[in-house]
Amino acid sequence: MRLAWAAALGVAAHAIPAAAQDRGLAATIEAASDERRRGLSWSDGDPVLRGTLSVPVTSGLSLDGAATTLWGSTRHGGADAAIDIGPSWSQQIGGWRLTAQGRYHLFPGASDQGYGEVGAQAGFLIGPASVDIAAHYAPRQSAIGGDNLYVSAAAAVAVPGTPFTVSGHxxxxxxxxxxxxxxxxxxxxxxxWDHGVALDWYRGQWFAGIRYAGSSIDGPARTHAGDRLIARVGFSL
Structure with a gap:
């Protein structure tokens, strides 16, 4: 199963560039030292490969998908991968960019682990900086033992005259x-609570970065939720 997922992403790395050029798709392929979301490691602290694809449908509307190797994640019932799929809608109104999305999270290699959520985000550009506030809600589902609300605030600034961007949330x-x-x-x-800061480098289609992720989780539950430095590298289209 692990070899199958690695091979699939390898094929995608060759196939996506041609498809993106022909159809106006947006895609990325990257490797990271951990898959950490909202302060929690989804990959038990192990390195991952990730591929994303966004397909435009109409102005402001796209269908988005992402596949991430998890290598038997204990957090997600032994899943070998996470697949996130759903629509996104974005609209620019003055200096604000409003986004709404729906996502369903699938977990190949595990049973009864899938769940869905919806989200909304408002972002504002101030010169080379951006500020975003967001909320994501997963209605009550048996796979997550209830419902789940995640609210966040983030900021990022491109360092003038350099290929670096500094961000935090x-x-x-x-x-x-x-x-x-x-x-x-x-x-x-x-x-x-969770928090993080990141330094990212962008040059043409290539990107790399390092970020710190932490949370307020304490005690035995802190396993795969403690402070961590995470590195990544990849390319985008």
């Missing part, structure tokens, strides 16, 4: 609990 996860075991999948210590 803070977020909070909360929600109801019907099944404590299943709820611990996304909130292993109940409601919690």
């Amino acid at each position: 803070v977020g909070r996860s909360s929600g109801s609990v019907r099944d404590p075991v299943a709820a611990a999948r996304l909130r292993p210590d109940g409601s919690y």
